[in-house]
Amino acid sequence: MSKSVDTDLPILQSIRDRWSPRAFDQKPIPEMELQAMLEALCWSSSCFIEQPWQLLITHRGDVRHQVLLNCMSEGNRSWAQQAPVLIMAVARLLFTCNGKFNRHAVYDLGQVIAQLAIQATFRQIYLHQMGGFSVEAAKEAFGLNQNQEPYTVIVVGYLGDPDKLTETQREKEIGLRLRRLLDEILH
Numbered sequence: 001m002s003k004s005v006d007t008d009l010p011i012l013q014s015i016r017d018r019w020s021p022r023a024f025d026q027k028p029i030p031e032m033e034l035q036a037m038l039e040a041l042c043w044s045s046s047c048f049i050e051q052p053w054q055l056l057i058t059h060r061g062d063v064r065h066q067v068l069l070n071c072m073s074e075g076n077r078s079w080a081q082q083a084p085v086l087i088m089a090v091a092r093l094l095f096t097c098n099g100k101f102n103r104h105a106v107y108d109l110g111q112v113i114a115q116l117a118i119q120a121t122f123r124q125i126y127l128h129q130m131g132g133f134s135v136e137a138a139k140e141a142f143g144l145n146q147n148q149e150p151y152t153v154i155v156v157g158y159l160g161d162p163d164k165l166t167e168t169q170r171e172k173e174i175g176l177r178l179r180r181l182l183d184e185i186l187h
């Protein structure tokens with residue numbers, strides 16, 4: 001299933017093709033593919049090259065994978081559990097050089113995940129980012145300290161069969177992708 005968008009002018013194919021599915025195949029992601037995605041991610045820019053991102057990667061069948069699934073809201077977990085990989089995206093909030101608060105850390109984290117998503121789509125691998133999880137439960141389960149704040153859990157995998165979703169989920173899956181007009185965001 002493709003949800004590639006039509007654009008007025010030519011843009012990168014991976015940007016046109018990227019979307020956030022709920023129907024994932026259980027097929028594992030080959031290690032080389034995952035490594036390539038992570039290598040692409042490393043080349044994102046960040047304030048003072050701090051690279052304040054930390055990723056916890058779990059694979060379906062691992063104990064830690066189930067622990068991460070348990071941190072999710074029920075609605076998200078119901079479809080996310082099919083996917084082969086979950087990534088918890090964590091920002092390190094303090095600069096390593098001086099321990100001061102890095103107000104750009106979250107900006108940098110979002111940027112790096114966007115880069116990951118574009119690279120993944122290039123290889124027909126899709127991401128679905130989620131804020132619907134318990135931050136407190138995740139911090140406790142994975143022993144994060146006050147300097148480590150998880151912002152999203154990201155479901156990663158190949159496209160699956162939308163007919164295996166619930167009716168409500170399927171409607172979202174096949175629904176139109178809409179965006180604000182450029183006029184609304186340009187000032």
Ligand SMILES: Cc1cc2nc3c(=O)[nH]c(=O)nc-3n(C[C@H](O)[C@H](O)[C@H](O)COP(=O)(O)O)c2cc1C
Pocket residue numbers: 018019020021076128129130131132133152177
């Ligand atoms: C920070 C963030 C949090 C999100 N949280 C959820 C979530 O908890 N559950 C969910 O189904 N989708 C979640 N999404 C996915 C968005 O709903 C989705 O990206 C948006 O509808 C646009 O669709 P598209 O990515 O297919 O273009 C989240 C996305 C982001 C970036």
